[in-house]
Amino acid sequence: MDALRALIDRTFDLFFRPFRDIHPAYGLSAASFVTGVMAMLVFRYASNQPAMRRAKSRIQAHILELRLFPDQPGVVMCAYGRILRFTGAYLVHALRPLLILLLPVAIIMGQLDLRFSHLPLRPGELFIVKAELADPLAVDSSSLAVPRGLTLTAPPVHIPALQEVDWRLRADGYGEFLPAVIAAGHAFPKRVVVSNGLVRLAVRRVQAHLWERLLDPGEEPMPAGSAVRAIEVGYRPRIIDLGRFQTGWLGFFLVASLVSGWMVKVMLRIEL
């Protein structure tokens, strides 16, 4: 699993390398386009296109029926029932490609989330490292090992009710750093990135479960049953600035992938 995760990370690193030092919209657009094309091709070859076409035609026919025979309540009721039936059939036909797409799109979105959801730290920027501990008694005894390049700017804040300890740090220069939370005699490092480019950022490091590994793929998980449940770095959220319009990466991705998908759909006459 870790090897697969590393391979996926490297593949995406390679894909985003040309976009590292330019406006994030470019990289996001490229990823959206690839996702759109891939999704359309999957729909083209994995779905029953004639059946989808038939179901769509029938839905359209029964919508027209509502317009043609509005004075006949029986016909209207029947038409509505048939619209429901054929919409169901249409969705059933769409489910096979949807199932095929489920995993790859989840991986793509996980990778996009790593790169576009937050901004890396800048030199001189203050940030918080938050540790969630498994044992409430370990809250007071835990500490943070700070590497060179980062400076602790305030004493830790202990919140026993939440089993949480927070540290405020400052980034002194560019680079990747590994501050480590010390708890129950073990060190749990967390990667911190100080950069001005498009880089992979794992906000949280969590304990190992299959699903978490897929959905939070940025950093190797901590062993299950560790004294620390999760470590979180307080990166600032990234806003994609499009001149007058600003949006999060997800909105941009949804629109861009739908547009590119629609273009491919029209060009390749894919029924959807």
Add this chain to the structure above:
Amino acid sequence: MNRQLAASVAGGLAAPMCTLRQRVKAWARACWWGSASSSRDGVRRPAAALHARRNLLILAALAMILATPAAAHAYVGPGAGFAFLSSFLTLFLAFVYSCFAFVTWPVRRIIRWVRGYKAYRRAKVKRVVIIGFDGMDPDLAVRFMEEGKLPNLARLRDSGTFHRLATTCPPISPVAWSSFMTGVNPGKHNIYDFLSREPGSYLPSLSSAQVRGSKRKLKVGKYAIPLGRPRVRLLRKGIPFWHFLARSGIFCSVIRVPITFPPEKFNGVLLSGMCVPDLQGSQGTFSFYSTAGSGTQPVEGGVRIPLLAADGWLRSYIPGPDNPLVRRKREQLRIEFRLRPDGARDGAEVELNGRRLFLRRGEYSDWIELKFKAGLQVTIQGICRFYLKTLAPYVELYASPVNIDPGRPALPISHPLIYSVYLSKLLGPYATLGLAEDTWALNEGALDDEAFLKQCYLIQDERERMFFDALEKTRRGLCVCVFDITDRIQHMFWRYLDPWHSPSCSAQGGSRYAGVIEELYERMDELVGRILERAPDAVLMVVSDHGFKSFTRGVNINSWLWQNGYLALKEGARPGDPWFAGVDWQRTRAYALGLNGLYVNQSGREPQGIVSPGKETQQLKQELAEKLRGLVDPATGRAPITQVFDRDRAFRGPYRENGPDLILGYAEGYRAGWDSVTGRVTETTFEQNSKAWSGDHCVDPRLVPGVLFSNRKLTCESPAIVDVAPTVLEWFGVPLPAYLDGKPWGLNGGACQ
């Protein structure tokens, strides 16, 4: 086994507190159980089991999506985005529409009541269904009923009504169906033939409709962009009886009744029938492709186009309409295609419009969508069907006339406009051409008998589906549908029924096709049976516009007129040119045009008329009528014309002047010759009809009455097709307009008027 699967998955899904991992495990277990069972028992899983497994997988997937915590993770790409978004919008739209329909229904009822619509208040019937079998012959119907082959029609005869139904003069489908729908004689509805005389010239034009381009055009460079829709004008006069019903609030569904193009507005739905043009604007121009020929040649009703070999493919094109955007010269739009024969698969691969399809020899393709690109992003859409006739020694391919695409109609072919779209979405693309059964292709050898029959029944299947949908939608009111197949098959297969027909026509496969017309009647009888079953409460009428007779001898009236000094040719002109090309009008007193019409070259009416109106015209008509009645066919010794009808006696109404001066009533076995119809003067008056078109009805109307069947006892003496309109109006309690020529029939023993 399935129960176990369901339980395992349902268990996983039903427990709300269980973890996602457990749910995934449940799903995986279900999948595993499914595959394990099939491999263990080694038996092919029945379809139901496979469906059950598929459904379970789908449920599991849905559960996974729903269980995923973040909304973003439920988005599985633009495909799913489109699917769910469009489904939601569809349902939303449908919901809004149906709510609107329900909420406004009482309001609409009140508005109708205030406006004075008294639907069904005085009606004697709730629903009337009229089935038109174009050309169903009473003699054949009686014969087949007596032989026990038409049980449903016999049932109607025994428990309801059966009569011979008098047709119109002349007994031609557009004339008769116009009288059927308007309840008046041709002098009031203005249809005398398929063709009529173009005022100001001696050239023929379509009698029922006129299609012209948009009046205003924006001229930009080489383009002339139309600023409006094409102008389509209905030339038939009179008001169809369903308009009166609709005005009274009675819903009507009218399917493919002839001479309803362009469709008129009324409160109901209508799909136009006979006389709807193809995309080229003709009444049907097929394309026949062959590797045998070298050049493009027009043939009767179509065009022969060569298939040219290049790069291992055979290349050709589908001719389309003229480019409506081109300003100066005429430019026909085309769609190129290429074809590669595949002997091993007994077919050919075709590439067209960026699509690939495989044609099997001897089978029709599905309807193929064609997009003719006119420029400026303007496309004109049509549909056609291919039929691969032979692969060796020559590759021969037939393409049907390019029909107007009902899903994206280039011209209005239905009312409302969306009705044709609705039918197309519901049933798939269908033939829209008025004369969709390609009789000319069979005449010209582009199709053989078998292919023609297949085409007819493919079209019939489409029409039956349309009709039954209309019947389902018309729970109260009127549902009318005309089926053309009876006319087309009898025209083309009468030669196998008639022993006196030209031996050259019936030489091939006589015994094989001897029963085609009988089978046709049986199919129609079976259709009647299904209608009775589906609409037991309805008053059913089965009518035909005329009967049928053999057509063995053609009479070229123009040749006879020429030989008898009524028509003159210009000096040096040779006989044989079409459309009166060599006729000297300054010396011509009469000419024949169309199937039964004879015109006097009258001064003040015809552009170069020489016969004075009034007495001179009357004398000439009398003289011609007498001579024509006395005409004898030297080959048979029989009189080819039994009666000549004078327009002034045969027609009444404001459009009488537009009709032919004399209507020729041919004897059984005779009809106007092929050359005569198109204004060609030939050396001989009589000709043997050697075409596949071997049955006809353009004879003396007394010889070819239609049929009238009903599931009710109708009181009627000498019923005529013109009586149908007043009858239906009377049954629905709608006042009869005074100008109607027909008389209503009594229902269930009631008196007729």
